[in-house]
Amino acid sequence: MINxxxxxxxxxxxxxxxxxxxxxxxxxxxxxxxxxxxxxxxPALRGKTIINLFYESSTRTRTSFEIAGKRLSADVVxxxxxxxxxxxxxxxxxxxxxxxxxxPDAVVIRHSSSGASEYIAKILRCPVINAGDGAHEHPTQAxxxxxxxxxxxxxxxxxxxxxxxxxxxxxxxRSNIYAMNKMGMDVTVSGPSTLIPVDIEKIGVKVVxxxxxxxxxxDVIIMLRIQLERQEKGLxxxxxxxxxxxxxxxxxxxxxxxxxxxxxxxxxxxxxxxxADVADGQYSLILDxxxxxxxxxxxxLHLLTGGA
Amino acid sequence: xxxxxxxxxxVNRAITRIAHEVLEKNKGAHDLVIVGIRTRGVFIAxxxxxxxxxxxxxxxxxxxxxxxxxxxxIKSSPSKxxxxxxxxxxxITDKKVILVDDVLYTGRSIRAAIDxxxxxxxxxxxxxxxxxxxxxxxxxxxxxxxxxxxxxxxDESVKVMxxxxxxxxxxxxxxxx
Amino acid sequence: xxxxSKILIKxxxxxxxxxxxxxxxxxxxxxxxxxxxxxxxxxxxSEIQNPKSExxxxxxxxxxxxxxxxxxxxxxxxxxxxxxxTIKTGTEAALAGGFTxxxxxxxxxxxxxxxxVTDFILDKTRKEGVVNVYPVGAISKGLKGEELxxxxxxxxxxxxxxxxDGKPVMNSELMRRGMEYASMFDIPVISHCEDLHLSEGGVMxxxxxxxxxxxxxxxxxAEDVMTARDIALSELTGARLHIAHxxxxxxxxxxxxxxxxxxxxxxxxxxxxxxxxxxxxxGYNTNAKMNPPLRSEDDLKAIREGLKNGTIDxxxxxxxxxxxxxxxxxxxxxxxxxxxxxxxxxxxxxxxEDGIISLDEAIAKLTVNPARILNxxxxxxxxxxxxxxxxINLDKEWQIDVKKFKSKGENSPFHGLRVKGLVxxxxxxxxxFNFEAH
Numbered sequence: 026m027i028n029x030x031x032x033x034x035x036x037x038x039x040x041x042x043x044x045x046x047x048x049x050x051x052x053x054x055x056x057x058x059x060x061x062x063x064x065x066x067x068p069a070l071r072g073k074t075i076i077n078l079f080y081e082s083s084t085r086t087r088t089s090f091e092i093a094g095k096r097l098s099a100d101v102v103x104x105x106x107x108x109x110x111x112x113x114x115x116x117x118x119x120x121x122x123x124x125x126x127x128x129p130d131a132v133v134i135r136h137s138s139s140g141a142s143e144y145i146a147k148i149l150r151c152p153v154i155n156a157g158d159g160a161h162e163h164p165t166q167a168x169x170x171x172x173x174x175x176x177x178x179x180x181x182x183x184x185x186x187x188x189x190x191x192x193x194x195x196x197x198x199r200s201n202i203y204a205m206n207k208m209g210m211d212v213t214v215s216g217p218s219t220l221i222p223v224d225i226e227k228i229g230v231k232v233v234x235x236x237x238x239x240x241x242x243x244d245v246i247i248m249l250r251i252q253l254e255r256q257e258k259g260l261x262x263x264x265x266x267x268x269x270x271x272x273x274x275x276x277x278x279x280x281x282x283x284x285x286x287x288x289x290x291x292x293x294x295x296x297x298x299x300x301a302d303v304a305d306g307q308y309s310l311i312l313d314x315x316x317x318x319x320x321x322x323x324x325x326l327h328l329l330t331g332g333a
Numbered sequence: 334x335x336x337x338x339x340x341x342x343x344v345n346r347a348i349t350r351i352a353h354e355v356l357e358k359n360k361g362a363h364d365l366v367i368v369g370i371r372t373r374g375v376f377i378a379x380x381x382x383x384x385x386x387x388x389x390x391x392x393x394x395x396x397x398x399x400x401x402x403x404x405x406x407i408k409s410s411p412s413k414x415x416x417x418x419x420x421x422x423x424x425i426t427d428k429k430v431i432l433v434d435d436v437l438y439t440g441r442s443i444r445a446a447i448d449x450x451x452x453x454x455x456x457x458x459x460x461x462x463x464x465x466x467x468x469x470x471x472x473x474x475x476x477x478x479x480x481x482x483x484x485x486x487x488d489e490s491v492k493v494m495x496x497x498x499x500x501x502x503x504x505x506x507x508x509x510x
Numbered sequence: 511x512x513x514x515s516k517i518l519i520k521x522x523x524x525x526x527x528x529x530x531x532x533x534x535x536x537x538x539x540x541x542x543x544x545x546x547x548x549x550x551x552x553x554x555x556s557e558i559q560n561p562k563s564e565x566x567x568x569x570x571x572x573x574x575x576x577x578x579x580x581x582x583x584x585x586x587x588x589x590x591x592x593x594x595x596t597i598k599t600g601t602e603a604a605l606a607g608g609f610t611x612x613x614x615x616x617x618x619x620x621x622x623x624x625x626x627v628t629d630f631i632l633d634k635t636r637k638e639g640v641v642n643v644y645p646v647g648a649i650s651k652g653l654k655g656e657e658l659x660x661x662x663x664x665x666x667x668x669x670x671x672x673x674x675d676g677k678p679v680m681n682s683e684l685m686r687r688g689m690e691y692a693s694m695f696d697i698p699v700i701s702h703c704e705d706l707h708l709s710e711g712g713v714m715x716x717x718x719x720x721x722x723x724x725x726x727x728x729x730x731x732a733e734d735v736m737t738a739r740d741i742a743l744s745e746l747t748g749a750r751l752h753i754a755h756x757x758x759x760x761x762x763x764x765x766x767x768x769x770x771x772x773x774x775x776x777x778x779x780x781x782x783x784x785x786x787x788x789x790x791x792x793g794y795n796t797n798a799k800m801n802p803p804l805r806s807e808d809d810l811k812a813i814r815e816g817l818k819n820g821t822i823d824x825x826x827x828x829x830x831x832x833x834x835x836x837x838x839x840x841x842x843x844x845x846x847x848x849x850x851x852x853x854x855x856x857x858x859x860x861x862x863e864d865g866i867i868s869l870d871e872a873i874a875k876l877t878v879n880p881a882r883i884l885n886x887x888x889x890x891x892x893x894x895x896x897x898x899x900x901x902i903n904l905d906k907e908w909q910i911d912v913k914k915f916k917s918k919g920e921n922s923p924f925h926g927l928r929v930k931g932l933v934x935x936x937x938x939x940x941x942x943f944n945f946e947a948h
Binding site for chain 1: 420453
């Protein structure tokens, strides 16, 4: 069994091997126990500095990385777009160079441009963790989804997963598709045809526009957030119609398997892509995802910056 | 060159003796808990608990501690340690904790384990039981219970094999020459 | 640069597609004009052997001698963006690439939509330029697509065509009027075919690669729709239409069919569209970002077929230099465009080596074809023509190195590529430039 990740960075799940995914999930399992202690802190990353560089607002992911770093005793510094020099027009290269000069041990980056994390990883010597770049990848979200699924279903291989919503603009979808394919899972994507990107089948998924059909036989349903700007861009006619055709509710869920689990990367539009009773219902693992997110990010931070 | 220093019977007898010593020193099994250090300390801890139950008829809680996240030698270690789970599903506060490892060498693992234990509560005391003490301490740490003292040089290593992990109970000293 | 009143180019393989010549010949030049071409030239031996003679003799044996190359699609950036390129550096880059004439696009600052800007470009070329520069004027004032620019005045100032390159005229009515108006002056309208609604926000070709990279795609239809529209408008108005940088199979098909119907349409493609595909973008390579974007394997095939069957008349570079730091950013924030003047020739020769087109066809697409479209008295080696000549060593292998470019721009996806075919000597109006130091 391998004991470390081959790359200096975690930029996406596309580049991870199945063994690496398992290493992260197994390490996260050990990390999860720490969060259940009274004293939720271990000294593993004492003296290490982790910079959270967030060019997009994100409470959940940023907080999750911050807690993960702190539970490992790292010093975590948050830089967010409103307070940084980005507003003054500094380039990403200059920002990266300036951060480099402060000798961080890891940089966690969230950016609206696809490829921004790869770009900055080429400049920085320290590990870079992609916390979401444009519509490209969001690897820790996919890893925490896998962790949550495995916790519930024990075995990943052979599971049928349906990802429903705005696939075109979703980094969560892409990271999940890559990771799930590697773990031998069977992925279907569903949503309005205007939000299914071209040639997505070639990545290794089935496309089923009809949500009811996409739900049938699924072990796992992942609902994606629909952003209201998409309506303004003419990608769907109205929230009402979106919700009726593609939103998950108790009625549609009747077609699902009895032991189906439902996940959502958040933040949710209650009553739009997911009805409140489903979000809070017995099949929902949405809060488990949040809990597990900390463990997975602890695992990733430790694997990339601990030792060696 | 490898020298076998303990066979299965000797390992078994050493653990039995430690069980007796633990009970004698603590005047019985009351308030005792055992925590084994991953990996092989865990198996010795389980065996020790079984012996104590045999002798005293009382089952005492056994926990597992993984010290990877507490180590001070990660930077110098050639390969990374995989983080495994720590499982101490009971309170250690005001308990007498018997910390168990296979080999006591520099004392650094024990330091890490003690730091880890303290995060779980405030035990009445911590006592250390090891199968082998090979000397060369780098920290002010000593064992309360020792299966066997084996004088070694720095360039030798001590290999403890246990049925649960290695299929056989055996201790050998491996020298580099 | 050496200036001699007489130049004799001996023993070169002369390729002059306009005159259907491809054979070893000598060329005699006097006062910037070709005065004789043949095997036995009217120069007596003593004149050649006399060390005091004013004649310069160039031995071109083993090399090809062709009309100076013409690039009808160049962004010289001056006035306004001199940090990207100047008329001086841009024409030096052209010369190094074997070009003796280039047409420069109007998207400067200010836009070349009036006589003063055209005058400035021509004046600056006289002072600092090393090749012939033919300005292309704007269709609409400020490239805004709202009102026609003063095309008549531009024409008399010296523009050879009009275009809103980079910012297509979305208003079909205005495009129609622009074509009608331009046809009075017999200048072509060059169209950058892109439906801005279909391409909005797009940064690369729409396809599997854009889906994988999470980048907004530009569909082929964005180009095809406008190609179809402009062909229809050309049919309506009878104006001469030249489609710039064709990159899709659909556009090639539309143009082929239009030509078959007798529509006055010509077109060009650029070396990157017959050499690279969208895969080059992988790794968020901003030097593979241009507009139109690098397309699919199938489109590349169609472009090569179009070159072969004559649908595509011209190879132009769309030379678009940017400062290095402008390209060293997140992919979606990078400007479109790559430099091309110093890589066009070997990439075109690769097509010949791969058997896609003949050497004669390649040279025609780089010389006489663009000259005819722009009505330039250039691009041939006829007696009496301007002595614009390139001497090329077809077999010379070299490695493309952006650091050695004369252009200010280093934004090339071809950096590091090993290629064949190097410019040896360029003659413009009787001035000789040697590139043997290469």
